[in-house]
Each structure stands twice: as C-alpha cells, then as structure tokens.
Amino acid sequence: MIRLAIQKSGRLSEDSLKLIRECGISFISTTSKLKTEATNFPLEILFLRDDDIPGYVADGVADIGIVGQNVLVEEGLQQLSVKNLGFSKCRLSLAVSKGAEYHDVTTLQGKSIATSYPNLLQEFLTSKGVEADIHTISGSVEIAPSIGLADAVCDIVSSGSTLISNGLREVETVFKSEAVLIANQNLDQEKNRLLQQLLFRMEAVQKAQK
Ligand code: PRP
Ligand code: MG
Ligand code: ZN
Structure with a gap:
C-alpha cells in the first residue's frame, strides 16, 4: 500500500483527483472524509492542507504527494520533486x-x-x-x-x-509554478514499485493528452 497526500480543497484538488482517476484508479471521495482507499490499486489518499504536504512527505507520514512548486520551494524541499504534472499553473x-x-x-x-x-x-x-x-x-x-x-x-x-x-x-x-509529484526519499522496495507503476500511468495520461 502506498499513501498519497493531495490538497483537501483549493486550486490543486480537482485536477489532482482527475489525474488519479485518469490513471484508472477508482475510489469513493466524500468531502467530509480526510482519508480514502482506492478500490482497484493499493493506494490510500489523504486530504490535507497544501502547505502541510511537503513536510508530511519528507517525514514519511505520506509516501508521495501532489503539491504546487510554490509551496515546495518555499519550504526548501524541492529535493522531493519527482515529476512536473503540468496543471494548476x-x-x-x-x-x-x-x-x-x-x-x-x-x-x-x-x-x-x-x-x-x-x-x-x-x-x-x-x-x-x-x-x-x-x-x-x-x-x-x-x-x-x-x-x-x-x-x-x-x-x-x-x-x-x-x-x-x-x-x-x-x-x-x-x-x-505548477503542480508537481513529490515522493519520500526512503521508500521501501514495494512502495517504490507502486510509485513506478503510478508514474508509468501518469506518463501515459500525459502522452494521450498531447
Ligand atoms: C491563491 C491566492 C488567492 C488565489 C488567487 O490561493 O492566495 O486566494 O489563489 O487565484 P485567482 O488569481 O484565480 O483569483 P491558493 O489556491 O494558493 O490557496 P491557499 O492560499 O488557501 O493555499
Ligand atoms: Mg496556501
Ligand atoms: Zn514590519
């Protein structure tokens, strides 16, 4: 199981959820719940304040996250960056x-x-x-x-x-700034494998949109 943190409500929220769905991942999202599990991929989604996401990923509370470069660079955690996502510019x-x-x-x-x-x-x-x-x-x-x-x-x-x-x-x-996928730097082998799978799907989504 890999744990993803996304913004609870704000400019990044909708596009983050859209990207996960376009990756073929299904989940039930209710606005009141701060945590949900995907039904067809070993993924747990946490809904957090954007400003808290880099810190949580750095500490390993979440394994990966979607956040604006503005917040990431402000907090001096750009080393967590894995992939620019091209939305929420x-x-x-x-x-x-x-x-x-x-x-x-x-x-x-x-x-x-x-x-x-x-x-x-x-x-x-x-x-x-x-x-x-x-x-x-x-x-x-x-x-x-x-x-x-x-x-x-x-x-x-x-x-x-x-x-x-x-x-x-x-x-x-x-x-x-734009949205960026970030990851904890000490993911174990299993989580790393799941991250690679997600990245592969994200790249396919991006190619299809070109
Ligand atoms: C920013 C900013 C404004 C809004 C500007 O907030 O603080 O409130 O976006 O957008 P506009 O030019 O389309 O009107 P952000 O989405 O970063 O949310 P946050 O400050 O609550 O984290
Ligand atoms: Mg903010
Ligand atoms: Zn002053």
Whole structure:
C-alpha cells in the first residue's frame, strides 16, 4: 500500500483527483472524509492542507504527494520533486494598490510587503538589491494594503480575479509554478514499485493528452 497526500480543497484538488482517476484508479471521495482507499490499486489518499504536504512527505507520514512548486520551494524541499504534472499553473506575484505609484521593483525599497511566501520573496528582492519589510501572514494576504497592513502583497495569482476584486494591480512575477509529484526519499522496495507503476500511468495520461 502506498499513501498519497493531495490538497483537501483549493486550486490543486480537482485536477489532482482527475489525474488519479485518469490513471484508472477508482475510489469513493466524500468531502467530509480526510482519508480514502482506492478500490482497484493499493493506494490510500489523504486530504490535507497544501502547505502541510511537503513536510508530511519528507517525514514519511505520506509516501508521495501532489503539491504546487510554490509551496515546495518555499519550504526548501524541492529535493522531493519527482515529476512536473503540468496543471494548476500559477505565478507568485507582487501587487500594489490600483492607484499606487509604481515604476520598477526599486519602488518597493523600504516598503512593507505582506506574503505567505517570505523565502521566495526574500530571494527575489535580494536578487534585485531591494530591501523591504516582509510581513508573513498565512492567509487573506490580498486584504493587507486596503487595511493599512502593508504597502504591497506577494501572493499566488491564477486567473487574477482575487487581485481585481481587492483593488490590486500585479507588478512583478516572482516565481512561476505548477503542480508537481513529490515522493519520500526512503521508500521501501514495494512502495517504490507502486510509485513506478503510478508514474508509468501518469506518463501515459500525459502522452494521450498531447
Ligand atoms: C491563491 C491566492 C488567492 C488565489 C488567487 O490561493 O492566495 O486566494 O489563489 O487565484 P485567482 O488569481 O484565480 O483569483 P491558493 O489556491 O494558493 O490557496 P491557499 O492560499 O488557501 O493555499
Ligand atoms: Mg496556501
Ligand atoms: Zn514590519
């Protein structure tokens, strides 16, 4: 039996479940259950918060997982990456209030920026020679400028509708992301064999879609 962690609810959830089904794996999914077993493959599926998935896979609580590169790289666990999955593409971007003055990234010098991705943001700012005051918050980042918590935000943009509805304007791309399959680095022989089977099926699904 191999244990897979996927996002419980969010941008990755639906496409993750779709990929598993396209691999020919059947299971019953109910929104209230946090764990389910496949009926025709030795697979157990855990439904977790995306931010928790890399850590659980690193620790072996889950054997494999599907997560955004944004979360994986932020947590410094990119060594767990096995395969890019090509869905849930998004970008980590800097945004300012619609009416705020902005020329280039140096406009942010000395300003405060709210984000859930302090490491990716710090790396980007350092590469540009900009020093800013990073405020780490775990959610609802886009509200920060309108309540005076920060001058700018750095958060995930997919369709862009969250930015628009919060009166924000995207000004810089910090990091580009997509879903990635990750695996614990000490899988036993049996689990490794199951991972290889899953990878083989995923590759077949991807080829069929081209
Ligand atoms: C991101 C971000 C926004 C949303 C943006 O959240 O925090 O809420 O996606 O998408 P949009 O441009 O299509 O409006 P994410 O899916 O990463 O969820 P999480 O922060 O709850 O983990
Ligand atoms: Mg998140
Ligand atoms: Zn501060």
